[in-house]
Amino acid sequence: MASNVLTITIGAILVNNFVLSKFLGICPFLGVSKKLSTALGMSGAVIFVMTLASLVTSLIYKYILSQTFVVNGTTINLTFLTILVFIVVIAALVQLVEIILQKFSPPLYQALGIFLPLITTNCAVLGAAALNVQAGRGVIESTVFGTCSAIGFALALVLFSSLREKLDLAKVPAPLQGTAIGLITAGILAMVFMGFSGLV
Amino acid sequence: MTIILTSILFAAGLGVLLAVIIGAAAKAFAVESDPRIETVTDMLPGANCGGCGYAGCADFAKAIVEGRADPSLCPVAPPESAGRIAEYLGITTQEKEKVIAVVRCAGDCAATVRSPYNGVGDCRSAALVAGGGKGCDYGCIGFASCARACPFDAIEMRDGLAVVHPELCVGCGKCVETCPKNLIILAPAAVDVHVYCNSPEKGALKRKVCKTACIACRKCVKAADSEEQMTIKGFLVETNYSSPPLPDLVEKAACPTTALRLATKHAAGAYEGVSK
Numbered sequence: 001m002a003s004n005v006l007t008i009t010i011g012a013i014l015v016n017n018f019v020l021s022k023f024l025g026i027c028p029f030l031g032v033s034k035k036l037s038t039a040l041g042m043s044g045a046v047i048f049v050m051t052l053a054s055l056v057t058s059l060i061y062k063y064i065l066s067q068t069f070v071v072n073g074t075t076i077n078l079t080f081l082t083i084l085v086f087i088v089v090i091a092a093l094v095q096l097v098e099i100i101l102q103k104f105s106p107p108l109y110q111a112l113g114i115f116l117p118l119i120t121t122n123c124a125v126l127g128a129a130a131l132n133v134q135a136g137r138g139v140i141e142s143t144v145f146g147t148c149s150a151i152g153f154a155l156a157l158v159l160f161s162s163l164r165e166k167l168d169l170a171k172v173p174a175p176l177q178g179t180a181i182g183l184i185t186a187g188i189l190a191m192v193f194m195g196f197s198g199l200v
Numbered sequence: 201m202t203i204i205l206t207s208i209l210f211a212a213g214l215g216v217l218l219a220v221i222i223g224a225a226a227k228a229f230a231v232e233s234d235p236r237i238e239t240v241t242d243m244l245p246g247a248n249c250g251g252c253g254y255a256g257c258a259d260f261a262k263a264i265v266e267g268r269a270d271p272s273l274c275p276v277a278p279p280e281s282a283g284r285i286a287e288y289l290g291i292t293t294q295e296k297e298k299v300i301a302v303v304r305c306a307g308d309c310a311a312t313v314r315s316p317y318n319g320v321g322d323c324r325s326a327a328l329v330a331g332g333g334k335g336c337d338y339g340c341i342g343f344a345s346c347a348r349a350c351p352f353d354a355i356e357m358r359d360g361l362a363v364v365h366p367e368l369c370v371g372c373g374k375c376v377e378t379c380p381k382n383l384i385i386l387a388p389a390a391v392d393v394h395v396y397c398n399s400p401e402k403g404a405l406k407r408k409v410c411k412t413a414c415i416a417c418r419k420c421v422k423a424a425d426s427e428e429q430m431t432i433k434g435f436l437v438e439t440n441y442s443s444p445p446l447p448d449l450v451e452k453a454a455c456p457t458t459a460l461r462l463a464t465k466h467a468a469g470a471y472e473g474v475s476k
């Protein structure tokens with residue numbers, strides 16, 4: 001169990017980094033990486049939501065979706081509804097978390113700000129939940145995978161935003177300015193992370 | 201058939217269940233906020249420039265409603281707007297004079313360059329390297345740090361000189377902080393006559409590097425209606441903003457270096473640059 005968790009941790013953070021080798025969550029990766037401070041805010045929100053979403057979705061999968069029911073003499077398995085149910089549940093969960101945070105922890109709510117509702121539609125969150133189902137992980141392993149994937153996302157986002165802050169001061173040829181040089185940088189960063197492949 | 205029905209019912213049931221939970225949570229954990237804050241936010245310009253010292257218009261509105269700030273602190277809104285907010289909240293507000301930014305330099309690029317500078321295109325970086333590339337140590341460096349800081353696009357870069365457009369400037373003071381040469385001041389908007397020079401050096405030295413430097417010849421001091429209207433500080437003349445001269449002084453004084461200018465005509469490009 002312990003070694004399994006360690007494998008998941010290193011695998012999710014470095015080897016199969018969500019952004020740089022699975023290409024999930026590219027939108028916030030390019031969108032909120034202009035400044036280190038916003039990148040940190042987004043990272044915090046993603047770690048928070050992905051942990052919670054992985055836990056809840058794996059519970060739902062284990063106790064409802066993967067079970068077989070007998071209705072009117074027909075055996076029914078609702079596994080095919082997985083993606084649909086996960087989307088709805090994650091969206092609702094984020095809404096709920098937002099409402100509760102606003103009431104009980106205004107400072108945290110302020111810190112996460114606009115990033116919390118933005119994550120509702122982040123494919124990385126759904127990706128983590130779907131990959132957990134695919135790999136057949138249990139509830140605890142799924143939660144660990146969710147957290148570690150989010151940490152991997154945060155690592156990529158913070159690295160990339162630091163690079164972009166430096167890029168702002170560099171002289172970039174006119175045709176490559178802005179998003180173009182951002183994408184090239186992201187590509188090089190992804191190649192750097194390829195060095196971790198084979199570690200797990 | 202049963203499978204289709206069951207999955208439809210399951211999905212619909214899930215949707216209704218989640219909707220009920222969220223609805224109940226929104227009611228149970230509702231955060232009460234003062235509705236006046238929103239109204240006051242709507243009455244503010246919504247520029248979020250931070251000129252009032254608060255983090256955006258909504259934060260400022262909160263401070264007004266809580267009595268921590270005065271509505272007239274907003275540099276963007278006209279005085280009537282502050283009056284309307286005060287009337288809505290039933291409080292009193294002070295009248296505040298409108299100010300605009302003035303870049304006290306008229307030395308544009310070509311004639312004044314001392315050495316080329318190839319570093320980061322930012323005034324604060326350039327100022328670290330021997331005070332920038334221009335011949336005058338006190339003038340505009342011309343890398344547009346102030347223009348980039350301006351939330352209202354009121355500063356134009358013209359031949360490497362920052363020029364404020366008085367009709368666009370709201371006097372928020374964002375540019376003042378960015379200038380490493382402390383060139384930019386906030387002057388009363390009602391005053392149009394300014395001395396576009398900031399160099400405290402001797403007249404002859406200034407003229408060597410810049411044709412539009414103020415050489416303190418006192419022509420404007422003599423031409424003014426009263427001598428108080430222009431004050432002399434060392435080798436530099438300044439407009440006395442507490443008893444300002446009338447706009448016709450510029451014509452009467454006929455400043456030999458055209459350092460004495462009207463802000464409106466300076467922005468319109470009526471004066472010749474040093475390079476011309």
